[in-house]
Amino acid sequence: MIEMEVVYSRPESFTPTTTHYCPGCTHGTAHRLVAEVLDEMGIREKAIGVAPVGCSVFAYDYFNHDFVEAAHGRAPAMATGIKRVRPNNTVYTYQGDGDLASIGMAEIVHAAIRGENITVIFINNAIYGMTGGQMAPTTLPGMRTTSSPGGRDVETMGYPVRMSEMLSTIDGTSYAVRRSLHNPANVRKSKKAIRRAFEVQERGMGFAMVELLSSCPTNLKFTPQQALDFVGDQMVSYYPLGDYKVAPEVKALKV
Amino acid sequence: MALKGTIEVNHKYCKGCSLCVEACPQNVIALDMEHLTPKGYHPAMLIDEGCTGCAICAVVCPDAAITVYRESRKKKTK
Numbered sequence: 611m612i613e614m615e616v617v618y619s620r621p622e623s624f625t626p627t628t629t630h631y632c633p634g635c636t637h638g639t640a641h642r643l644v645a646e647v648l649d650e651m652g653i654r655e656k657a658i659g660v661a662p663v664g665c666s667v668f669a670y671d672y673f674n675h676d677f678v679e680a681a682h683g684r685a686p687a688m689a690t691g692i693k694r695v696r697p698n699n700t701v702y703t704y705q706g707d708g709d710l711a712s713i714g715m716a717e718i719v720h721a722a723i724r725g726e727n728i729t730v731i732f733i734n735n736a737i738y739g740m741t742g743g744q745m746a747p748t749t750l751p752g753m754r755t756t757s758s759p760g761g762r763d764v765e766t767m768g769y770p771v772r773m774s775e776m777l778s779t780i781d782g783t784s785y786a787v788r789r790s791l792h793n794p795a796n797v798r799k800s801k802k803a804i805r806r807a808f809e810v811q812e813r814g815m816g817f818a819m820v821e822l823l824s825s826c827p828t829n830l831k832f833t834p835q836q837a838l839d840f841v842g843d844q845m846v847s848y849y850p851l852g853d854y855k856v857a858p859e860v861k862a863l864k865v
Numbered sequence: 866m867a868l869k870g871t872i873e874v875n876h877k878y879c880k881g882c883s884l885c886v887e888a889c890p891q892n893v894i895a896l897d898m899e900h901l902t903p904k905g906y907h908p909a910m911l912i913d914e915g916c917t918g919c920a921i922c923a924v925v926c927p928d929a930a931i932t933v934y935r936e937s938r939k940k941k942t943k
Contacts, residue, residue, distance in 0.1 A: 617870065618923040618933040620878075629928060633906065634882030638927030645929075794888055794924045827882075834882040 621645035623654045625674045634834020636791040636824040637666055640733055643801045644704065645673065647808055657700045658692055660685040662709035665739040669704055683714025686721035689728045700811060702729040707748040708738045711771050718777070718819075725782030725816040729807045732773060735824040736845060743829030747771045750848050755829070770848065774821045778854035785810050785818035786855040792823065792842040796851070806865050815859055823849055870918020870935040874909050878930035881906035885922035885931065891915045894922060 623645035631637045648654045654675050661669040663682035670677035676699075680688040685703035693701040710718050710732050721728065737755055738744040744757040748770050752761040762770075774788040785807055789800035800822055807818035823845050825837035832840060872894070879902055886894045886909060897910040909922075909931070918935025 612936045612938060614871070614934040615937040616932065617918050617935045618920040618931070620875075620929040620932065624929060626877075628878055628904065631927065633880035633927075634884055635927055638929070639925070642927070642929045794921045797924050834884050835887045838884070 621649045623648045623657075623674050625672055627671055629672055630668055631665065632828045634825070634827045634837065635665070635739075636735070636822075636838075637733060639791050639797060640704075640731065640800075640822050640824065641666075641669065641672055643797070643804050644702070644731060646801060647805045648675070648700075650805070651808060651812070653700045653808070653812070656698065657702070658696070660689045660692070660701070660703040662703065662705040662714075663740075664706035664709045666704055666706060666733065667740070683709050683712070684717055685709065685714065686717040686726070686728065686730065689730075690721055690724070690726045693726060693728050697727075700729070700808065702731060702808070702811070704731045704733070706733045706739070707735065707746050708740070711747045711773050718773075719780070722777050722780045722783045722817045722819070725784070727811055727814055727816055728818075729811045730817075730819040731804065731807075732819055732821045733824045734773070734821055734845075734849065735826040736770075737826050737829050739826045739829055743826070748773075748849075750844060772849060774819070774849075774854045777819055782817050783819070783855050784816035784857040785860050786821075787819075787853045788821040788823070788849060788851050790823035790841060790846055790851055792825065792838040792846070802865070806860070806863065809863055809865050810860055813863070815857065818860075821849075823851075868917060868936045868938075869914075870916045870933060872911055872916060872918075872922060873932045873934070875930045875932070876900075876902040876908050878928040879906065879908040880904065880928055880930075881908055882927065883909065884925045884927065885909050888921050888925045890919065890921060891917060
């Protein structure tokens with residue numbers, strides 16, 4: 611007897627709305643991975659997300675669980691408050707590079723220093739997407755953006771910031787890894803990392819962050835596939851993928 | 866014989882980014898130039914036989930628009 615079984619369907623943690631993201635934007639992929647992980651772990655009902663300011667500012671419309679909107683960059687501070695008041699809920703922030711690595715640098719670093727028991731999903735697409743493609747702290751050297759039309763000159767504009775490496779030096783961090791969303795194999799690896807980051811929080815092991823290299827086809831002025839190739843060819847060499855900090859107790863976790 | 870599969874693309878969500886077209890290992894997905902989605906994009910569609918239901922298109926789809934089905938040889942349990 612041959613039957614058709616469903617191999618993949620839209621996660622339950624999504625609301626039946628379309629997203630406002632540009633075609634081919636990997637924000638959608640990252641959203642989907644978070645939604646799949648929440649479904650698999652069965653924690654959708656107790657999950658509380660904290661949305662940033664940036665392209666993912668409307669994330670609260672897309673997830674079918676509780677969501678709050680933080681002031682620009684302050685998502686980790688807000689998540690800290692929520693997690694301390696409601697320790698039994700699963701609290702996570704979803705932040706872009708303009709939010710986390712620029713205006714919210716102090717909040718994320720201090721949340722890690724305090725070892726807050728929250729999960730952070732960090733989308734690094736090397737550009738400010740929402741405001742029209744300006745240079746971000748994560749913009750690669752020599753990369754052309756609307757505010758660095760001659761390419762990022764590190765002499766005057768500084769060097770890109772590598773957040774995973776930076777947060778891995780902090781004792782309060784339990785899990786800091788970098789993954790990429792530029793091909794199917796890496797999307798699968800990203801999902802495993804997100805799963806582990808949520809398991810860390812469920813077991814009360816402390817601060818967990820997953821950095822996801824992401825594409826911005828509109829502002830990089832590429833087709834969606836070219837943008838992913840750019841991530842794979844250029845960004846991965848500047849932002850090496852890997853596990854920057856995995857605490858021994860997290861390593862022992864079987865996920 | 867390889868197991869056969871099929872995909873269903875939800876036109877409400879599909880934005881015609883064609884990442885699934887590029888990712889499909891069997892090259893059986895293409896954009897449907899005859900139709901437009903409510904948002905005004907050409908949606909992805911299955912154009913040929915040969916889908917194995919590997920779900921790689923669903924893995925890369927940023928809008929979770931694809932539902933993947935695959936034949937299973939499980940016996941019916943009463």
